[in-house]
Amino acid sequence: MRRIGLFLLTNLAVILVLGVVLRLLGVDRVLDESGSGLNYTNLLIFAAVFGFGGSFISLAMSKWMAKRSTGAEVITQPRNETERWLLATVQRQAEKLGIKMPEVAIFHSPDPNAFATGMTKNSSLVAVSTGLLQHMNADEVEAVLGHEMAHVANGDMVTLALVQGVVNTFVIFVARIVGHTVDRVVFKNEEGHGIAYFVTSILAEIVLGILATMIVAWVSRQREFRADAGGAALAGRMKMIAALERLRAAHPQPLPGEMAAFGISGIRMDGIKKLFSTHPPLEQRIEALKSQTH
Structure with missing residues (x-):
C-alpha cells in the first residue's frame, strides 16, 4: 500500500x-x-x-529516467554470448514488427524483471534484469522480450501519455x-x-486526481493483455505462458519508484487496491493466453 x-x-x-x-x-x-x-x-x-x-x-x-533509476547499461558492444543473443533476438523481433531497433540494456537486480520505455516506437529502450537472465531459460526470455517489444510496437507509452494528458x-x-x-x-x-x-x-x-489514476491504471491493464498476446505472436504462445508462470513462481519485487508501472509483472494488489494496479494478476494473464484458440 x-x-x-x-x-x-x-x-x-x-x-x-x-x-x-x-x-x-x-x-x-x-x-x-x-x-x-x-x-x-x-x-x-x-x-x-x-x-x-x-x-x-x-x-x-522516460528513457533517461529509466536508465538513472534502474542503473540500466545499454549494450553497445556485446561482451559475451548472452549479450549477443539479446541483441540478435531483439533485432529479429524489431524487423518482424517493422520498427527500428531499440536500445537494449541490462540492469542489475536479483529479481526477474524487464521493461520498455521511450517517446516513440522508433526511439525506445528495452531492458532486462540480471535476475531475469539467471532465472529464465532462452525461450522464456525470448517471450519476455516479445512482450516488451509488443509494448513498443503498439505505442503503449504514447497511448498512456495521451490518456494521462486527457485526465x-x-x-x-x-x-x-x-x-x-x-x-x-x-x-x-x-x-x-x-x-x-x-x-x-x-x-x-x-x-479527481485519485479517480484519474484509476482510469489510467485500467487502460494500462488492458495494454498488458495486448502485450502478452503480442509476445505470444513473436515467440510462441507456450513460451509466453511459461514466462508468466515463471514470474508467478518467482514473486519479483517491483521496479523502483515510478518505474514500477513499467515492469513486466507489476505489483500484486488485492481488494479495492486492484483499481490502482497497472497490471492484471498473472493468473488472469496466463488464463487469457490459454484461452486463445490460435
Missing part, C-alpha cells in the same frame, strides 16, 4: 504544486470574465496545455469550475476569487 500511496502522491503533487504556483503568480486571473465568471474557452486551453504538457515532458524524459486536463478543468462555483454560490464572493476557491479547487484536484 505504501508504493500505491507514493504513486498517487507523485501524480497529485504535480497537479497541486502547479496549481499553487500558478495561483501565486496570478495566472488564474486570465480565466476570469470581468471578475464575475469563468471564461471556459480560456480555462480549457489552460487545462490542456498544462495537462498534456506535464504528461509529454515525462514521456520525453490531467479533466482534473484541472473541473476542479477550477467546482472551486469557482463554491466561491460564488456558497460564499457569495462576487469579485475575483477568494480563499474558498483556492481551498475547494485543491480538494477537488485531490479527489
Whole structure:
C-alpha cells in the first residue's frame, strides 16, 4: 500500500504544486470574465496545455529516467554470448514488427524483471534484469522480450501519455469550475476569487486526481493483455505462458519508484487496491493466453 500511496502522491503533487504556483503568480486571473465568471474557452486551453504538457515532458524524459533509476547499461558492444543473443533476438523481433531497433540494456537486480520505455516506437529502450537472465531459460526470455517489444510496437507509452494528458486536463478543468462555483454560490464572493476557491479547487484536484489514476491504471491493464498476446505472436504462445508462470513462481519485487508501472509483472494488489494496479494478476494473464484458440 505504501508504493500505491507514493504513486498517487507523485501524480497529485504535480497537479497541486502547479496549481499553487500558478495561483501565486496570478495566472488564474486570465480565466476570469470581468471578475464575475469563468471564461471556459480560456480555462480549457489552460487545462490542456498544462495537462498534456506535464504528461509529454515525462514521456520525453522516460528513457533517461529509466536508465538513472534502474542503473540500466545499454549494450553497445556485446561482451559475451548472452549479450549477443539479446541483441540478435531483439533485432529479429524489431524487423518482424517493422520498427527500428531499440536500445537494449541490462540492469542489475536479483529479481526477474524487464521493461520498455521511450517517446516513440522508433526511439525506445528495452531492458532486462540480471535476475531475469539467471532465472529464465532462452525461450522464456525470448517471450519476455516479445512482450516488451509488443509494448513498443503498439505505442503503449504514447497511448498512456495521451490518456494521462486527457485526465490531467479533466482534473484541472473541473476542479477550477467546482472551486469557482463554491466561491460564488456558497460564499457569495462576487469579485475575483477568494480563499474558498483556492481551498475547494485543491480538494477537488485531490479527489479527481485519485479517480484519474484509476482510469489510467485500467487502460494500462488492458495494454498488458495486448502485450502478452503480442509476445505470444513473436515467440510462441507456450513460451509466453511459461514466462508468466515463471514470474508467478518467482514473486519479483517491483521496479523502483515510478518505474514500477513499467515492469513486466507489476505489483500484486488485492481488494479495492486492484483499481490502482497497472497490471492484471498473472493468473488472469496466463488464463487469457490459454484461452486463445490460435
